[in-house]
Amino acid sequence: MYVGDPSGVTSKVALAGGYNVPVTGAPSSEVLELPLPDRLLIPLTSRRLEFSELRVKDGQRVQPGQVLAVDHGHYSIPLLAPCAGTVRLDGQEGHIVLDELEVPPQEPDAGSSAPARIGELPPGFSVATLVEMGVWQFLSDARTGAPVDPAVSPDVVMVSAVRLEPFVTGGEAQLPGNVDAFARGLSLLHAIFPDCAVCAVVPDTDDPLALEAKEAASKCGCARVLTIPLKYPFDNPALLARLTGLAGDPHAQLWATSLEGLLALDEAVTHSRPRTERIVSLAGPAVTQPVHLRVMLGYPIDAILNGRLCREPARVVEGGLLTGRTLPEGWLGLGAECTGLTVLGELTERTFMAFARPGVSRRSYSRSFVGTYRPEIGVRFSTALAGELRPCISCGQCVDICPARIMPNVLHKSIYAKDLERAIDLRVDLCIECGLCSYVCPSKIDLRQQFVDAKAEIQADMEAALALEAEA
Ligand code: SF4
Ligand code: SF4
Structure with a gap:
């Protein structure tokens, strides 16, 4: 970087970690204008x-x-x-x-202003x-x-x-x-x-x-x-x-x-x-033709998705693949801060004997799954990013990939033990919530969410302590 x-003075900054997830379903740069x-x-x-x-x-x-x-x-x-x-x-x-x-015709610029x-x-x-x-x-x-x-x-x-x-x-x-x-x-x-x-x-x-x-x-x-x-x-x-x-x-x-x-x-x-108007993406492996859309705030989600899905049932995520959240229930239109809709095929069945043959059809950042030895192709994700939930196996992949240079595996263990003091010492505050550790974790532990929740709890504790101090 x-x-x-x-x-004009330029200097280089050292980077560590980070990863580009290989995935199909990225939108083209074309921007499609939807009708009113x-x-x-x-x-x-x-x-x-x-x-x-x-x-x-x-x-x-x-x-x-x-x-x-x-x-x-x-x-x-x-x-x-x-x-x-x-x-x-x-x-x-x-x-x-x-x-x-x-939609009234666009008025010319307010000349005087x-x-x-x-x-x-x-x-x-x-x-x-x-x-x-x-x-x-x-x-x-x-x-x-x-x-x-x-x-x-x-x-x-x-x-x-x-x-x-x-x-x-x-x-x-x-x-x-x-x-x-x-x-x-x-x-x-x-x-x-x-x-x-x-x-x-x-x-x-x-x-x-x-x-x-x-x-x-x-x-x-x-x-x-x-x-x-x-x-x-x-x-x-x-x-x-x-x-x-x-x-x-x-x-x-x-x-x-x-x-x-x-x-x-x-x-x-x-x-x-x-x-x-906003330009938002409609993308992901469950979308027929991933594109960018020029739409107004409040555009009905149903109308956006209608005829554009190739896999059902599908899960609609507000935002990107790694940090987006499942579209809240009862949410009907495009929200004020929505940057895009990511649509993934919903995993409806458990994998037979998943513990014994994990991932013939899955790829991973590490070589945890047999799928690693299949040819390099774009990956069709489902909502089961990396298999089924297992305990931490101390593989260290999350440490390698973390751009914030913290120890997600150790943090996870301290949070699991409800030791927030230790999480503070381990600098959970430096987590940028990128989601890469959750993505690479072969045990499919949602590390990111644990850190988001821990940070919120620490913040709430600090605010409560400050309020008490102010009262005293
Ligand atoms: S979510 Fe936080 S802990 Fe996980 S890889 Fe990103 S910065 Fe590191
Ligand atoms: S990637 Fe998952 S299994 Fe591996 S050390 Fe980190 S938390 Fe543990």
């Missing part, structure tokens, strides 16, 4: 956000970009109407339904504009992934044009035609937060689009360029910040955003428009 600052559905089913929750404070009434007509609800617990981040429509509040629990949809030069902010612009325009949901704390406080300024913002997790939409679908907007977004970020270091994360490949993005980021003169190998999960902001030394000061405000976030920022500042 190479790190270059705006003055009869109605949108907009979930009121997403992974991090809960839009519990409604700002509309049943039967109200709303316009594109109008606030439907806000997440009061997270800086009033708004949920915006993706198009004109009539609000139905009693249609589906946990959703705002919009029907009688209408459009900036005159690249990177120049329009008159009257403030950070609040970014919150109102729905850009804030794309910004997160690089260390924790939590939403960030608009009242403080960042010391570093990392903008990643790369997404390496299998099936998640990244620059290959979002950059074509948007390289100028990418460079402009970097300049705008620098103009909004002049004291902050902007870092553009681009892939280290000869792909013309990647080279174009790298050149644009270098030329804009306001961003440090991080060139990363195409190896999962070296696009992870927490890991990048640690490896490059950007995370050196524990009190520094270290923020991250995606290419989509930067394009949303550019659209909000340059064109005075909220980004009302």
Whole structure:
């Protein structure tokens, strides 16, 4: 991985671990535009956000970009109407339904408010504009992934044009035609937060689009360029910040955003428009034709999947193969933070004598399964990634692959023994939740989930201790 600052100085950073899972079902870079559905089913929750404070009434007509609800617990981040429509509040629990949809013709840029030069902010612009325009949901704390406080300024913002997790939409679908907007977004970020270091994360490949993005980021003169190998999960902001030394000061405000976030920022500042459409992936081995889709928030999941599955029953995962979560029950439309849908064939039968002949038809990172000796072909996953559950056999594969350089097997044992103190000593906090240890584990232990839960428990204990201290 190479790190270059705006003055052109480049240095190399050592990497360890990481792995690209061989898998079929990746989407092509083609972006398919879906027709306007009869109605949108907009979930009121997403992974991090809960839009519990409604700002509309049943039967109200709303316009594109109008606030439907806000997440009061997270800086009033708004949920915006993706198009004109009539609000139905009693249609589906946990959703705002919009029907009688209408997409007004795109208005030309608001001339007077459009900036005159690249990177120049329009008159009257403030950070609040970014919150109102729905850009804030794309910004997160690089260390924790939590939403960030608009009242403080960042010391570093990392903008990643790369997404390496299998099936998640990244620059290959979002950059074509948007390289100028990418460079402009970097300049705008620098103009909004002049004291902050902007870092553009681009892939280290000869792909013309990647080279174009790298050149644009270098030329804009306001961003440090991080060139990363195409190896999962070296696009992870927490890991990048640690490896490059950007995370050196524990009190520094270290923020991250995606290419989509930067394009949303550019659209909000340059064109005075909220980004009302998303590009998300529909991928995985159970999908007939994996593609990227241009859709609106709330697009019905049923309509997305209809006629596009080749294996059933199938499990729909919100997000990528390694860190996505099974689509929550009762969830009917595309959520505010959804980056894609991964569809896997559901494993419906147990493998006969799986303990005795594990994995004739399975491959693994290690040579645990007989399938390793079959020819190298793309792998058709089911929801049983690596066979059936067994105890840890101390094979050490999770240690080899962990990019955070912690000991997942030892951590697992301490958590299994409910020894959270030991988990803290073993630096569970450094886990970036990439899921590679769970993937390679031949015993199919969901190590990642154990670490996610342990971190949440430690955090809750710390908060409770602080609250007690404050009371005393
Ligand atoms: S311990 Fe955390 S960082 Fe290491 S491989 Fe597992 S999920 Fe990834
Ligand atoms: S990969 Fe699984 S079985 Fe192997 S050491 Fe790690 S936890 Fe144990």
